[in-house]
Amino acid sequence: MGDAPAPTSFTILATGQIECAEIPDCTNAYLKFQFVAGEDWQLLDGLEEGITQAARVPEGRDGVLVWNFPIDITYKTTNAFGWPQLVVAVYGLDVFGRDVIKGYGCMHLPMCAGRYTQTLRLFRPRSASLLQSFTSWLTGMPAEFSDPKFPSYGEGREVTRVQSGGSVKVQVNLMTKDMDVFGYVDGSGRDPALNAVIHM
């Protein structure tokens, strides 16, 4: 065994950025994001939720909203249950300056160390009826989830109807530490059994 005491938890560290979004018919938007992690997961460092600047689509052909908003978060835990999820909600600004939801998206952080570029497909709830959608369009208050973390749950989805549109591109670099000690092969090529032998 090595001299250092055995770790009591493993740690994952995610850095990266919310790069851009491509949302049809949306030229001006900002994004709120949140990390949702399970019970065991303890936030070590970083912001769990945040809001980006409002971005505009540049003139030209490829209308992409670019935020390049950095994310940097560290969690520690003892088991993989409740692996952190990144929940984003994109709000557009309409002509009156009201915030209108453009779509929600959600993804789990990658499980293995490495660099990833993920695309989150966005969706947003639909109004219950045509009339409501009309009024909501009028009032600039389209249907939205009452709980911003809702996209990360499975519960209650069955009563929603959503409409998809657009996507957000997120680039994540993930590092893990001590996962092998807890019996997870994290894809780093290190064999936990081998490690145990080496440490012995």
Place this chain on the structure above:
Amino acid sequence: MVSYENSFQLREEPPAVAASILLNFEVGRLGGRPLPLPARTAAEREGRFLREELGLYRERQCVLSEHSLNKAEQRIARAATLDKALLVEMAGGNAAAAELLVANLMQQQQQQQQQQQQQQQQLTVGALPTVTEEPEGANADGTPAPGAPGDVPQSEVLRLPPPGTPPQPGQAQEALLGSPGAEGQPPAQQPQQPDPVQTGAPGAPDGALTVTGPGPEDAAAAAAAAAAAAGPTPIQDPMFAYQWLDENGLMVYVPNPLKLDRERPARRYDQDKEMNRTYVRRPMVESAASLRGGQRLYRLDIELGRLEFLVHPAMAQEDLLAARLLALFRELKQREAVGLVMYYANRLAALEDSLLGAREKLFALQATEAAVDDVLDAYAMLAKIEREVAELRQLKEEEEALLTRAVRAMERLYGQLQTVRQQQGYALTNLELTVQTKPPLEMAWKQGVLTRERLDVMLVAAELEEVAGLPKFPDPLPVPEYAELPLLPVSNAPAQPGMPGAMGGMGMGMGMGIYGGQQQQQAAAQQQQYAFRLRRCETMCAAHGAALTEATTRLETLKNRPSADPEDPEVKALEERLALLGRAPRRIAATAEELYELQQKAAEMVRAGQVCVSRMPHLVPILTINPDGQLSLQQQQQQRGMFQQPYMPLQPGMGPQALPQAPGQDQMQQPGMPVPLTQPPPPKPSLKNGGKGRYYIRLFVNGHYVDASDVTNLGDNFVGEFKDIYSRFPESIAVHIFERNPIRDQFVAQVFVAVPGLAGSPHVDALARPYRFTAVTPFRTRQPLEGGMPMMPESTSVDPNSYGYMAVFPAGIMYVRCGWVADRVAPGSRLADAVMPQAVVTYDNPLADRPMGQGSPGGGGAQGGQAQGMGWPDIEAGKNLMPPQPSVPVDRILRRAAERIGGKVNRAQIMRWLSQNVIDPNDPRNAPLLELLKTHEANAGNLGDLFRLDIFPDVAMREDRAADKRMNVLARRWQAGIYRAPDKNLLKGVRSVPLPAPLSASEATALDPTYLDQLALLEEASGGTQLALARVMMARHEKAMQLQIGALLTSAIKEREERVRAFLLRVRAAAARMAGGRMMARRFRTEDVVNDAPLPQFKLELGALTQLLAPRRPLKRSKKLVKSLMTSVPRETQLMVTIQRAANLPARMADAGGGGIGGGGGGGGDDRNRRRGGRRTGRESRAGGGGDGDAAGDDGPSGAPDRMAAQRNCFVEVRFRSIRERTVAVPGEFPIFNEEIDLDVFRDDGRDQQQQGADDGSGLEPSPSALQANTDLITFNVFDEIIVEPSEHVALRRRDDDVSDPVRLPERERRFLGCIRVPLSAVYQLQVLEGTFKLEVPPVVLGYVQTSDRPATISVYMTLRPRLAAPAGEVDERITSGEQAEVNRHAQRWLAGLLARPQCRSRVLKVMAVDADGAALLVCRYVSPTVLPPAHAQLVSGGGTAAAAGGVEGLMLKLARFVSHVPYMEDNSVQKRRNDIWTTSSEFLHLSGGDFEEHAHLLAGYFLSLGLQCFVVAGTSTCGARSNFVLTTGQPLPAAAGPATGVPSASLNLNPELLRLWNPVTGSVVAAKDPTGEMREIGQLYDGTNIWANTQPSGRPWEMRWNLGVERDWLPFFGNKSGLPMREIASLQTTPLYEELDPRFYEELESRVEKRVEEALSQTRAVGAFMTRPDNKVSRLLKSLLREMPKIHEAISAASLAASAALAATAGSGPTEAPGYLAERHKLIAGLQASHNERIRREARSEAAHGHILALPFSDQYLEAVSEAVINTGLHRVANDRVRFSAAAYVEPLGASFVCCMWIYVAAIRGGVA
């Protein structure tokens, strides 16, 4: 010799270092050691030495580090080679010169050495030194040039004279010198030293002189001279001695070569360490063949011997009995041989002796009033001994009883045997049984002069003694159950059915299967019932302790309440009892004569045999097997039959009890004829089939059939002989015994034969081994033919079943002998021939056969041969007699062992098991196993239990409990379900509870309790917030505290909680079952998760038109209309409350306003001033008795209050969650406020979370379901505000304040007048809650008088803004319906049809309700007559008196009161967000807790059983969004309102005047016409037969039409046009069981409540830094007043029932005329208040008092409820220092468990005497 060449290295360095000489000295060469190996030299060169701590080599690093500059300098200084000049040079810093000097010096020395060498080479011709020597020397000679660092290693090789040269006198010295050198401190003088020695100069002193002498020249000369004088010289050199000192003049020391402690090189095994391998020399295989060099072949011979049947189907009854008797006898003897009785008896006697001693000591200490500690020590000691005595005596007596029973059973058996012999007239067996009775064994006990008798006398005397406070002699002392004494009755007896059972475990083992156990029962009946009884002297301490504890706790309870009265007779009695008991038991003092008498009496009793313990005689059965055979027995028997003599001669020691059966037998014999004196019949009835049967044996080896033996016939003695020998290689040998039958052979039994040689046993059985066997299947007895035996006449009279064995399990002994024989032995030869007798030896005793090993040639194996060859026998070589062992690998052994454990094949588990259980570590044969275990342990320790994601193999095995536990923990952890609640994830409080997932099974086992604890904690803390957690922790702590104080209360509450928890489990299980294994999840609606734009509603508002047309009234504020109606709940929602007015408020009593408290109403400053002036004058003129205030005070209590003088200045406080808002204070009896208060329900900024977090966790995300489930209460408190001028009577304080704060603000005091509480959900459900509501007014408000006849009311208007519409209909869940499909369909249609109507949209409609088992049932099934509680049932059966006591109405009120006091328990607490579970009334009463509907059903059930027509009303009330009331119609129950008669329209046309609505939760009743009623909107009515939905536009009961037969108004579920016809509906209700708790429960509850009230007051006051002074005297008065309350309350409620009916009748006509009932009610209340006021004033002699009576039902959080209710009154806000507080509580039990009314009286009394 020395080389200084290394010093050149340093030359380059700056001279500041001066000179440094590095000496490398190869000591190996000096010591004459061999040259280092090339590998070592290489290692040396690289600076890496092998780490051999042998004291000779050191790492080079170490060596170098010691050559520090400092030391080098010292050495230089010591060295004779340095001269002054050098030193001067060095000191002067002239390094170059110094170097030069040194170089010169060295040169000279080298020259000298070379000369010497040359001389020596001339002298000796020896092995030349290394080749490098010469050039190196030359190099050193010629060029002592710098820059030769590269050859440092070479230079180390010293040029020494070649070792081993004979004429080397100095060699020994050199060796000596070498050893200091080995220490790495080559002394600087050493290089020189050899010179004189080598040269053998006799003038060694000269040499020494030269060393310190003037110069090198001299030295050289001396050396030369010395060299000239060569010759061996002894060591006489003074310098030699000097060598033993080091350069500091200290002794040079060398490590002691003798190690202090034993040690081994690390690479060796330490025998003390665990990693030690045990070598066992196994016995070698001996064979003659090995000697010859041939192959060793062995063979196992199995020799089957005799087969003896002990039990055989063909045996006669007598044989069977005899066999049984024999078996019993054997077992008994085995048991006796253990000698337990005597052992116990001896110990018992000794203990009893010490018990007496301890007792005397304690009593003596008590008598002399010794120190408390001593007494307590002695007490504890005695208690311990007492317990031990009792335990031991129980053991002893049970053992005795067991043995006695066994002997008795044998006697009975023998009696049966005799009877059988009698019947058949001859004896087949030759058994005789005699039983000797001896005095009990323990009587022989004696120790010194103390005999057993003496001890008994003393014990009995102790028994007779009287101990203070405990019952007298004949009674046993009361011992509580929890005392750790043996159980009192041992009458339950698995052991009791007697001997056959007790002993019989073994008896049965003999295969005595008996069919027809009648005999046993008889035997059992004959047994005297033995029961263990505790003696008084054994229980004294326990009884005393229990009595003491009980008395103490009770006294504490009584004393600890605030209203405790020291004069209470109960308290006094208890105190006396305590004093009597004392802190330790005490003997009641007796005179000497009395003591003597006591002793005498005890002695007499002992003589009479009364020793207070059961002591059984020692019975000795003697079983004789008569060698004369049956003949003599038969003769004897016949003689006995003739002469009627006892069949056994009495033996000398035989007691009277010896033959209890003898008389009985005589009786049996007497009526019969004497046994005919015929000759004995042919001894054996000859049977066909070859007599006893023919048997053969099959041999199975390793489970395979091998061979069968010849068939043998059983002889007369049921013994068969087999003469078969098998030669097989075994692993397991089984022998099957078969009975040969003509048609089919029958399997009898199976015997496993031990394989010899295994596990160290001898490899040849010395003798045939007996193997017992018993058949597994019974065999029918083959009784001899009837005619074949002479029948005795008695046989007809005797029940043949009494001991007739119809079927037996044959049993017997098989003799088998096995042995390993060498191959050369011819097969089939008998073992006795083949095996030499000396072959059987024990192993592992090497000394046993040492001579044999030498002598016998057969004993020598290969090793033996060697040993012989060496002429010395190897002791450790085992005796070579071992047969070949089956080569079973260790693993397989393990695995096989594991099979014995229970089929676990997990290796780790086997290891664990083995390490725990089986292995004897001292047995060398287990060495490999142990080693294996150790290895595994080591591995396991290193690797740890690896965690893996997939299921453990252990988990797959169900029986692995640890793993299951882990799964449990994980599952529970998951179910705790705090993961995803959105508002909780943010809270870090959850994370403060460490709940890591258990990773391994062992961890789970270890941490399971912790986890469960924490999980439970989390479950309890509903919010999961830190606050809630803390609260739960506090609650736990408190609970622990409470358990100490009030055990009864706490345990009762605990039990109730247990019940609730069990019920909850049941509900959950049902839910899981119904949902197909899935827990029923919360069913979301879209509104819950999606915030949608509200659906616009287009509605024509005509109200606006009417408003336009209405007359303008500028003074009346119109309500602001909140228009938009939304279905979804926006984030910003506010509760808008408008308080309009209050009415009929009680007034201050005139004196209360005037006396003591300054300040009247808020009428105006001048008024106040005037009053204050008045008061002043009043105070001043008090002595004279004048003054208006005082005069009014005197009149006040008696006379009716003057309405004009009545003062009030009321305001309303609204509390919602933690928000408090108040209106301005308005004077008058009918204050009008008209204030609007807005309260936040949800706020987006997150502040609402903090708000509701303080209250509970139920504030949720804004969603309709959350709002509907919300139980937050909006409380309206009406206070009277009294403005108190700065207290001037406390002069001192005012003076202080004058200095600092000349302007004092008046203090405001508030007096509680009443409140109403409305849950938020009701407002949500109703959209608008408006109207006039009755205030909940305490029955007595001290200091106030009811001025109006009518009850106090308040008018409010509440709505949510934006206005929210409640969702329509029920939240439907996936529930399984218990009803028929058509009913289900109809229910859906019916509901859908109703919900489509706009007026019914948000009304409460419910057809199906989920019961505790998860099935949805019609609500009608919940209504049925219920048996009344016992107290009320008595009233009903009493008839006349009941009528007198108020008739049916009175009874109804009583019942309503009873029901309302059944604790209210929210369904929410059962499970979050689940369907409302409707329980039946019996469950409701069992749980003693339930919801609205349960209360309503119970009340309706009572009314129904009284024969009254009633309905349950479901609707929305001010008590909740979904509440159930009971509607009584004032009509009797229609006789035949069944489905057969159709709709009985007459009975459904209700008379609205007589309708009354009963609130089952508060117990209040109002007429339906009363607009102040709590029921605000009726959704539906139902009873046991039908449901009627309200389809009228209005849901208010006072506006509705009440003809249920009209379908337009009331839509029935059954019997409407389109729907189903009426049908019989079976009820779900069962008869409830009424339980009642110990009255002391209520007592404890009372004191707890009382305490809590006090605490609540003082704590809240402490927050404001106020002192709270209690007034216990008044408390006592309050308590007595409270005790009168129930009766008065009953009268008041009866009057108000009548009054409310009257009110309802006049509802429309305005408040002009007050009906008589109201007056009566008012009179009652006013009288009550007046009397209370007066009595309290008189008692307290106070100026004024104010206070309240509160009545609360028991509930889950009754303590919180109590303090909340007390604090709510605002009584604690009195900021006057002179106020004294009194509190009292009275718990009125209402006749069922937990159904009780907690009356609380709090009062603040000012003035008066302290």
